[in-house]
Amino acid sequence: MKGLIVKDIFCLKKQIVTFAFIISGVVAVAVMFALSGQFGNLSTAASELAKDGFDIVPVIKTAVMFFMVLPLVCTGNIADLFVCDKDASFYKVGASLPISLHKRVLSKFLTAFVFIALGLAVDVLMSAVIAGVSDIIVYSKCVSTFISLTACMMVFVSVVIMLNYAGVPAMYSSFAPVVIAAAALIALNAKRMITAFKNDDFSSMSRVVKSIIASVETKPFLFIAAAVCTAVICYFASVYFAGRKRGVA
Numbered sequence: 001m002k003g004l005i006v007k008d009i010f011c012l013k014k015q016i017v018t019f020a021f022i023i024s025g026v027v028a029v030a031v032m033f034a035l036s037g038q039f040g041n042l043s044t045a046a047s048e049l050a051k052d053g054f055d056i057v058p059v060i061k062t063a064v065m066f067f068m069v070l071p072l073v074c075t076g077n078i079a080d081l082f083v084c085d086k087d088a089s090f091y092k093v094g095a096s097l098p099i100s101l102h103k104r105v106l107s108k109f110l111t112a113f114v115f116i117a118l119g120l121a122v123d124v125l126m127s128a129v130i131a132g133v134s135d136i137i138v139y140s141k142c143v144s145t146f147i148s149l150t151a152c153m154m155v156f157v158s159v160v161i162m163l164n165y166a167g168v169p170a171m172y173s174s175f176a177p178v179v180i181a182a183a184a185l186i187a188l189n190a191k192r193m194i195t196a197f198k199n200d201d202f203s204s205m206s207r208v209v210k211s212i213i214a215s216v217e218t219k220p221f222l223f224i225a226a227a228v229c230t231a232v233i234c235y236f237a238s239v240y241f242a243g244r245k246r247g248v249a
Contacts, residue, residue, distance in 0.1 A: 001107050004099070005114070008111040009111060011081050011085075012081065015080070019119075026122060026126055069123070069146075078112045078160050079170035079171075080170070081108060083170045091245075101242055105165070105235065105242055108161050108238075109157075109238075112157040116153050119153075120147070124143055141217045144218060147223070147224065150227075151224045152227070154228075155227050156177050158231045159180075159234060160174055162234040162235075162238045163177075165241040165242050167241070
């Protein structure tokens, strides 16, 4: 199974290059904020703008978090593995290997999770650097946020892998989880949204957004539990779909 994971990583070599550039950018941002924190540029700018009634800290925090999240959301398009395997007819080769169907499917999940783990490691390291020299972000909240987002990425790639084994074309499988999540979010908050538009009062929607953000920052264990359950379900579903193809996976 290790050979299959190595093969999958080589198939994602384009994503690896992109991932390296993204990591370099995040490191550069961390260094700039470290220098600004050391020489007081950030605090000076915040103080000057505060005199005019403008609080720049939330803007800076949002910008930092945006760059920090990039290594997680750009951990490689797992659907490309299925395109490469199809183009090379590797499914037939894989079926002839002395490796069980379960392990062949598992290798896809492990490959995706390796990339996600690397993204999490980079984010945790860089957030420690920024939090150590500046009070713009709180390290504990950053780590909790990144763990929650990592769990969300695990759900995303698990569903993508399952859809590909189910026969959904790769060009659609990567968008399907996003569409499903957006549709579910809209359906759950449809009543609030209709009321907000009718009354021109979006305070209730604002509370929903704030509650979601608060959950991401303070309740990563809920996201982890959801990610583990989703990954297990998608794994066994993927094995089932692969088995329906007479073991070719």
